[in-house]
Amino acid sequence: MSLNIKSKAVAETSFLHLKDAQDNLMYTEGxxxxxxxxxxVNVYGPGSREYQAAQTKISNRAVSRLRKNGKFEQTSDEKQKEQAQYLAEITHSFVELDYDGLTGRELALxxxxxxxxxxxxxxxxxxxKDWSNFTQGSPTS
Incomplete structure (x- = not known):
């Protein structure tokens, strides 16, 4: 009997329980x-259209920089801004996190x-980066 490979499909999103800078899991105060x-944070994974679209945008930006400047190099500020945009594009939602009352994409950015x-x-x-975080049976999916 052959394996039905679709049984190995990953979930589109995964929940990541965030840690603070001291590597402690973060919880609301109570x-x-x-x-x-x-x-x-709930994030889109490598099996989702959102993730693939974000990857394509990164590639397209790199090609645009090369055409415009003749090089791939970026300043640290440009690199951080691009990383923030990429992560915002693959963020589905934040859970129990507040940043100056912002919501949606503005919160993510x-x-x-x-x-x-x-x-x-x-x-x-x-x-x-880790497909296993999006497996159907993983504790984070």
């Missing part, structure tokens, strides 16, 4: 332990563009 909720909380962007970038 008086009781039962009041605390995980702080995290603010979070990923803030160097003082750059550990969040780093976690998301690493999370989406």
């Amino acid at each position: 008086d009781k332990k039962s009041d605390k909720k995980p702080v995290g 603010a979070v990923y563009g803030d160097r003082t909380i750059g550990f969040i962007a780093d976690q998301v970038a690493e999370h989406v």
